[in-house]
Amino acid sequence: MTLPTLHNTDLLRTQWLIGGQWVPALTEDLFTVINPTTQATLCTLSSCGAHEANLAIDCASKALEDWKHTPARKRAELLYQWFELIHEHLDDLALLLHAEQGKPLEEAKGELLYGASFVRWYAAEAERNYGRTIPSPHSDKRFFTFQRPVGVCAAITPWNFPSAMITRKIAPALAAGCTVVLKPSEETPLSALALAYLTLEAGIPSGVFNVIGGQAEDIGLALTESPTVRKLSFTGSTRVGKRLMSQSAAHVKKLSLELGGNAAFLVFEDASLPQTITALQQAKFRSSGQSCVAANRIFIHESLYSSFPEAFAASLDSIQCGPLINQKALEKVQRLIGDAVEKGAQILLGGEVESGTLFPPTVLADCTPEMDIFHEEIFGPIAAMGSFSSEEEAVQLANGTPYGLAHYVMTQDMQRIWRLSEQLESGLLAFNTGLLSDPACPFGGVKCSGIGKEGGREGIEEYLETQYVCLGMD
């Protein structure tokens, strides 16, 4: 086992957190966490199943009574304390994240700072869950609303952002007065457990935040079948999201689903080329392309198409990518490139695995909608490019997918920005930048990319119910 050397070894947790206790699962099953950079085993954890999920739900349910009545200002102070501790332990948390996920250390730190910014944002929002009075048209009635916490929530998160995907859910849930059972990805449980450890250090009471992992399907069933769990927030594949959505129907759970994307990146003839190259590098290669908002289909106006793909390939010398998460991810990338090349795509850069699951930045030109690469989430550092000849065609191409998470557009034309804002079907739209996420803003998709938002005011409303109160007067 080759675990990273931490300043504070307490951050390395290899047991689950249920009701404030660090416990192993009772199943005989074990699973290993692999370092994708070295392929070495980092550690072995026991696999939780339905039993542990139900224990965690009970603990979250018991903790809910006090937590939802804890004054909002007190909850805010505890969340600020958690934020401070994430900053204090940034180097150790980055080492853990780098070890289990593979992204370069600096990128891991970037993710942690971004993730922590959600904790700070929702610490402040905790105190702003206002109800409202509604002017009554009747002299004998008064109307008003309360914002009440939803209750016990379940969260299921993926491996591509092992820290930020957690804080985006847990911080608003706790700020709203909910308690949570989290199941992180089995590929990357260590960041989740370290974050959970810091909630206890921050003084957040036992049982408010519980973490279990192992047998994903069994845990998913237990969480969705429980009538105690009132909400599920899931980030992951559309396939699993649909399944969890149907499982959640039995008890009509509130749902937030952040699912797959198939982002178009449109480069118009009036785009600034230096700005386009920087934006595309950001939108394509962050987390080695393993991001749901990664630019998946790059469409270049025909007037730039003879020069842009080569110019972009030449700009990638200094791009540092970590490995893909596992062999399955590597095989997918190889299959998509194989299919594209067979159907006429040209490899301008990269295209072959370097070692292990390390795949270099790759540029593919002459891609078309006939190729699988334009229909599936690549989840790798492959810039797949094709061309378009009119704004109308660009809009059709971008919208020609069942997904609707993010699109990117490079143009200097304000009229076009306005037109495309009205025409492109996506929850997120970025003009002239490749980085669009911020804790102050609502992140989430439309169509098969999901339901609900994370970030901004909308992000906490996902964990609140509006209760309308009608008061009869004498």
Ligand code: ADP
């Ligand atoms: P990815 O392909 O990115 O791993 P998944 O949707 O498979 O996306 O995984 C996202 C999260 O969903 C992970 O935590 C995974 O363990 C979990 N998961 C996968 N299948 C199920 C399931 N049937 N029920 C509940 N959670 C699941």
